Amino acid sequence: xxxxxxxxxxxxxxxxxxxxxxxxxxxxxxxxxxxxxxDVSQGTVRKALDTLANDNLVMRRQGLGTFxxxxxxxxxxxxxxxxxxxxxxSLIPEPVSEEIxxxxxxxxxxxxxxxxxxxxxxxxxxxRALNGVTSTLEDVWLDPKHLPLPADGQPLPNALYTHYQxxxxxxxxxxxxxxxxxxxxxxxAEAIGIPVxxxxxxxxxxxxxxxGRLAETRESYFRTDGFGYSVTLR
Amino acid sequence: xxxxxxxxxxxxxxxxxxxxxxxxxxxxxxxxxxxxxxDVSQGTVRKALDTLANDNLVMRRQGLGTFxxxxxxxxxxxxxxxxxxxxxxSLIPEPVSEEIxxxxxxxxxxxxxxxxxxxxxxxxxxxRALNGVTSTLEDVWLDPKHLPLPADGQPLPNALYTHYQxxxxxxxxxxxxxxxxxxxxxxxAEAIGIPVxxxxxxxxxxxxxxxGRLAETRESYFRTDGFGYSVTLR
DNA sequence: TAGTGGTCTAGACCACGCA
DNA sequence: GCGTGGTCTAGACCACTAC
Numbered sequence: 001x002x003x004x005x006x007x008x009x010x011x012x013x014x015x016x017x018x019x020x021x022x023x024x025x026x027x028x029x030x031x032x033x034x035x036x037x038x039d040v041s042q043g044t045v046r047k048a049l050d051t052l053a054n055d056n057l058v059m060r061r062q063g064l065g066t067f068x069x070x071x072x073x074x075x076x077x078x079x080x081x082x083x084x085x086x087x088x089x090s091l092i093p094e095p096v097s098e099e100i101x102x103x104x105x106x107x108x109x110x111x112x113x114x115x116x117x118x119x120x121x122x123x124x125x126x127x128r129a130l131n132g133v134t135s136t137l138e139d140v141w142l143d144p145k146h147l148p149l150p151a152d153g154q155p156l157p158n159a160l161y162t163h164y165q166x167x168x169x170x171x172x173x174x175x176x177x178x179x180x181x182x183x184x185x186x187x188x189a190e191a192i193g194i195p196v197x198x199x200x201x202x203x204x205x206x207x208x209x210x211x212g213r214l215a216e217t218r219e220s221y222f223r224t225d226g227f228g229y230s231v232t233l234r
Numbered sequence: 235x236x237x238x239x240x241x242x243x244x245x246x247x248x249x250x251x252x253x254x255x256x257x258x259x260x261x262x263x264x265x266x267x268x269x270x271x272x273d274v275s276q277g278t279v280r281k282a283l284d285t286l287a288n289d290n291l292v293m294r295r296q297g298l299g300t301f302x303x304x305x306x307x308x309x310x311x312x313x314x315x316x317x318x319x320x321x322x323x324s325l326i327p328e329p330v331s332e333e334i335x336x337x338x339x340x341x342x343x344x345x346x347x348x349x350x351x352x353x354x355x356x357x358x359x360x361x362r363a364l365n366g367v368t369s370t371l372e373d374v375w376l377d378p379k380h381l382p383l384p385a386d387g388q389p390l391p392n393a394l395y396t397h398y399q400x401x402x403x404x405x406x407x408x409x410x411x412x413x414x415x416x417x418x419x420x421x422x423a424e425a426i427g428i429p430v431x432x433x434x435x436x437x438x439x440x441x442x443x444x445x446g447r448l449a450e451t452r453e454s455y456f457r458t459d460g461f462g463y464s465v466t467l468r
Numbered sequence: 469t470a471g472t473g474g475t476c477t478a479g480a481c482c483a484c485g486c487a
Numbered sequence: 488g489c490g491t492g493g494t495c496t497a498g499a500c501c502a503c504t505a506c
Contacts, residue, residue, distance in 0.1 A: 004475060030491065041477045046492085054288070056468055062492045063484030080467055084412075175467045178318075180458035181415035181435040199433035201415040204462075224414035228438075231465050233314055233409045234290055238494060264472060275496045280473085296473045297503030 005040055009048035012038065014057065017068055017171075018210040024165055027065035028058065057173060057210075071171055076159040080175055080207075083130065083222065084230040091227060093128040093136065095158055100124050100149065105141055112206060112217045113143045122149050124156065127191050130227060137191045138220035146170070147215065160216075161207075170215050174208045179229060188221045201229060239274055243282035246272065248291065251302055251405075252444040258399055261299035262292065291407060291444075305399040305406065307392065314395065314409055314441075317364065317456065318464040325461060327362040327370065329392055334358050334383065339375055346440060346451045347377045356383050358390065361425050364461060371425045372454035380404075381449065394450075395441075404443045406450075412438045413463060422455045435463060 002008070013034075016022045028034070031049065035042040049066055052058040056079065059067045069075065083091055105113060105121040115121060122142040129135060140160060142149060147168055157163045164170040182202045189196040201222040209215045222229075236242070247268075250256045262268065265283065269276040283300055286292040290313065293301045303309065317325055339347060339355040349355060358374040374394060376383060381402055391397045398404040416436045423430040435456040443449045456463075 006475075027491095032491095043478075044476060047475085049492090060492065061485085063486080063490080065491060082467070086412075088412075173468060177465050177467065178320075178322075178462045179413055179435070179465070180462035181433040181456075182458070183433045199415040199417045201413070201435075222415075224416070228412045228414035231411050231413070233316070233411065234407060240494075261472095266472095277497080278495060281494085283473090294473065295504085297471080297505080299472060299504095 006044050006047040006051070009034075009038060009040060009045060010051055013048060013052065014210065017057070020169055022068050024068045024171065025070040027067050030065065055173075069171075071159075071161045071165040073157070073159045073162055076161040076172075080161065080172070082177075082229050082231060083136075083227055085131075085227050088230060091130045093130055093158065094132070096127040096129050096134050098124060098126040098156060100156070102144065109141045109217060113141060113214065115143050115145075120144065122147070124149075124160070133226070134192050135223045135227075136220055137188050138218055140216055140218040142216050146213075164209075164215065170209045172207045172215060173210055176206045176208075177229075178204045180204075182221075184221065184223075192221070192223050194223050198223075200224070203229065240278050240281040240285070243268075243272060243274060243279060244285055247282060247286065248444065251291070254403060256302050258302045258405065259304040261301050264299065289407075303405075305393075305395045307396055310393040310395040310406075314406070316411075316463050316465060317461055319365075319461050322464060325364045327364055327392065328366070330361040330363050330368050332358060332360040332390055334390070336378070343375045343451060347375060347448065349377050349379075354378065356381070358383075358394070360390075367460070368426050369457045369461075370454055371422050372452055374450055374452040376450050380447075398443075398449065404449050406441045407444055408442045410440045410442075411463075414438075416455075418455065418457075426455070426457050428457050432457075434458070437463065 022028055031042045031045045035045045038045065049058060049060065053060050056069065059069050061067070077092065081093070085091060101123050102120045103123060104117055104119065105115065107117055109121065110117045113121060122144050124140040127134060127137050147164060147170060161172040164172060180202050181199055183197040184194055184200045186196055188200060189198065194200070201224050203220045203222070205218050205220070206214055207216050256262055265276045265279045269279045272279065283292060283294065287294050290303065293303050295301070311326065319325060335357050336354040337357055338351055338353065339349065341351055343355065344351045347355060356376040356378050360372050361368060362370045364370065381398060381404060395406045398406060414436050415433055417431040418428055418434045420430055422434060423432065428434065435458050437454045437456065439452050439454070440448055441450050
């Protein structure tokens with residue numbers, strides 16, 4: 001019992017995005033061109049493209065074409081940065097400091113990255129501000145075999161996802177967040193200017209690329225006076 | 235410049251769900267029947283139904299029909315209860331205590347419900363347990379003109395949304411959560427057995443019905459040792 | 469067997485962006 | 488004016504459910 005045609009087409013198109021045949025920012029061939037090449041009707045190609053557009057995996061613009069989305073800074077912020085002000089206004093994080101190191105990952109991180117605790121992993125520790133107030137410390141962990149990351153000392157873009165895509169052709173398309181409240185550890189409290197043990201939001205995030213592979217895992221601490229994590233369920 | 239036909243059909247069908255012409259648990263007329271009645275092609279009705287199904291506003295089952303979803307307990311838990319264990323397992327809240335009262339709402343609540351701070355509102359204060367551990371206290375606030383709610387002393391179902399639908403034909407279809415970390419206030423700490431001032435997750439939720447109207451607002455405190463709020467972004 | 473939604477096709481016309 | 492995606496239609500056949 002094979003999958004429906006349009007889902008097979010979807011997989012084909014996704015594979016071409018993952019392997020670089022279709023590149024971010026570039027248009028896909030037109031519906032008719034794809035239909036002819038893949039030997040199905042234009043309506044079936046359309047249905048495949050519709051499901052992809054629905055998952056934010058392509059962007060369609062009438063009169064222009066169907067595009068592989070670029071992980072622009074705006075897009076990364078809009079799609080994946082869920083912190084808003086108390087009234088729902090969006091916020092833009094401003095860099096305060098960052099530090100890249102290579103070190104063995106703690107067990108819980110190593111497990112998520114599926115690497116050994118003795119192998120060195122890349123850790124990016126960033127402190128950022130919201131509305132001018134230093135309010136977040138986050139540790140991003142990467143498997144260097146997958147995302148080697150730049151030499152130390154080189155400044156990172158504010159939006160890492162943009163950088164993954166441009167430098168390594170890794171497009172982040174899905175993130176799973178696990179949110180809890182914890183007492184601020186010493187280094188967090190110091191970095192973001194709150195009392196040790198004060199309540200902070202801890203967001204553990206696993207981010208996945210086009211092929212469904214885990215690309216990074218991060219742990220972000222936020223002070224939440226004046227803002228919070230917003231999400232809509234339907 | 236009128237809306238596309240299929241969106242007009244969508245609105246028509248939504249209106250019929252909101253006004254009770256189509257009732258929860260009941261099937262809609264078939265695609266062909268709707269097409270004939272509304273004088274459009276079956277494909278257009280299908281497209282309207284597809285968008286509704288995509289938003290979880292109808293449920294389609296091949297060979298059976300298209301149904302107005304019932305807010306079953308399972309559905310309410312699956313769709314709107316985002317607390318999971320550390321490894322992502324779903325959790326089922328068990329009632330510990332509840333107390334219904336009518337009282338003026340604090341200003342921030344009154345503003346969200348769009349009622350006056352002097353008018354009495356309904357407050358449901360519930361304490362619930364997860365995995366046998368008392369871990370959440372939540373205050374649900376209602377506008378009695380919209381959802382009068384049962385006489386005191388009468389037990390409430392564990393899932394309020396089910397009750398709203400059965401007793402008042404109010405179907406909750408969308409919720410907006412705003413999540414922060416706070417120091418546990420006295421009454422929360424006492425209720426869920428943690429130290430006063432310890433970190434707890436505070437989830438403020440606005441829940442909306444089929445017609446887009448705010449049906450309730452709630453503030454839930456959770457201790458997050460052993461579980462957390464899970465969400466997937468794409 | 470009858471009726472439902474699911475897939476697939478084919479073709480017409482519209483709205484938009486651009487040269 | 489041309490090519491793109493967006494809407495709408497019509498009809499064929501498949502897969503599932505109920506009786």
